[in-house]
Amino acid sequence: MARTPRNTLSADLIVRTALELMEAKGAGAFSLRGVAAELEVGPMALYTYFRNKDDLYDAVRNHLMSLLPPVPPEVPWPDQVRAVCRSLRLLMLQHPCLVQLLGGRPLSGHETARVAEGLLGVLRAAGFAPEAAARTHTTLFTYVLGSASWEIQMAAERRDPEAWRRLRVSIESLSAREFPAVVELAPELARTTGGDEQFDYGLDLLLSGLQARTA
Amino acid sequence: MARTPRNTLSADLIVRTALELMEAKGAGAFSLRGVAAELEVGPMALYTYFRNKDDLYDAVRNHLMSLLPPVPPEVPWPDQVRAVCRSLRLLMLQHPCLVQLLGGRPLSGHETARVAEGLLGVLRAAGFAPEAAARTHTTLFTYVLGSASWEIQMAAERRDPEAWRRLRVSIESLSAREFPAVVELAPELARTTGGDEQFDYGLDLLLSGLQARTA
DNA sequence: ACCTGAACACCGTTCAAGT
DNA sequence: ACCTGAACACCGTTCAAGT
Secondary structure, three states, X not given: OOOOOOOOOOHHHHHHHXXXXXXXXXXXXXXXXXXXXXXXXXXXXXXXXXOOHXXXXXXHHHHHHOOOXXXXXXXXXXXXXXXXXHHHHHHHHHOOHHHHHHHHOOOOOHHHHHHXXXXXXXXXXXXXXXXXXXXXXXXXXXXXXXXXXXXXXXXXXXXXXXXXXXXXXXXXXXXXOOOHHHHHXXXXXXXXXXXXXXXXXXXXXXXXXXXXXXX | OOOOOOOXXXXXXXXXXXXXXXXHHOOOOXXXXXXXXXXXXXXXXXXXXXXXXXXXXXXXXXXXXXXXOOOOOOOOHHHHHHHHHHHHHHHHHHOOHXXXXXXXXXXXXXXXXXXXXXXXXXXXXXXXXXXXXXXXXXXXXXXXXXXXHHHHHHHHHHHOHHHHHHHHHHHHOOOOOOOHXXXXXXXXXXXXXXXXXXXXXXXXXXXXXXHXXXX
């Protein structure tokens, strides 16, 4: 590797490198020194572009949020809501660190507003009153956040053989007398954990609740 | 402070001390060395009771899960579901670190099964088929997880004056042409973010969807 | 078994200095 | 402005040693 302490450094390059490291090793193992090493610069070089680690976190989150596709026009509003929620979930699954970035840092930046704008615009156009639109938006967003977070967690569990073994043993050691429902439904729980179908199940519950309310 | 390197140390004492520190400073600032200092022992004393930091995290999560109250009997099943979800949310709000512990660590332990048992038992008794019970359980759990996580985040934001100021500025600087819905609904969003009412709004949407399906 | 102390390989960040 | 290098106050964890 040749030395590259030229003018090649930029905020954008740092964000892209940070994102790569987060996705490769998980957001927990991410470090400023790791980014600096990857870019073959000293750790302090990054401080020219970002005030501190949290500032870099914000920039990465903002970059990820900008990847969200726009709302499909010209379709009924329930389909629009479904599309927004699905693409938000997909973005989180493709970039698992996004969940941690959303849950651990204050909000800021126009990209976050852009996400809210899409869903709120759809709901307002569908005739939702201001308060109902706001409440519905928050409900949908938190459902997507929670289910994606849980899905990522479970996928990580399945990937780690040791963790997966411990979970299987833990479930199989449960007494059927003390935990009848868990023991009976263990196969169903394993089969229905994660996946598009599970996500749509909850999303459809929310949408049918909404449609019952607007009718 | 007198020295206490006697036989006063125990797994239970360490868990309680760790929990105190997590709640005081946030789960992010928590460290093994901090717990050891609080207990006035060397950092290595903890390794007699826990294999590593993650092992202690699991113990704390298990302890918190054991605090969940039992399901109220002798009421209609929608009220039972509501009660379980509300008390789970309340537990998360009272112990914000629980959300991070659930989202960042593999599952294990009987306490986690106990939580699932309550909700699954209610749904099975209400006549839900195995797959529907499993899917509904996951949907409800992820909704509680996501909304509590978001609520904790927002509460932290409001507590930190600097973060709160940045958020206000960020919202006020949005152009009404680019973000019409966000600008219009900003007061509604602020007013409806968090709180029992917002949580129940989404929970009722899910429940009315469920009741429409079982009828 | 229960706990200590030194050591290792890491962190984020400050400070003073170079260009 | 852009980047370096040394230093500080932290981490989790290993290892060898004490009782």
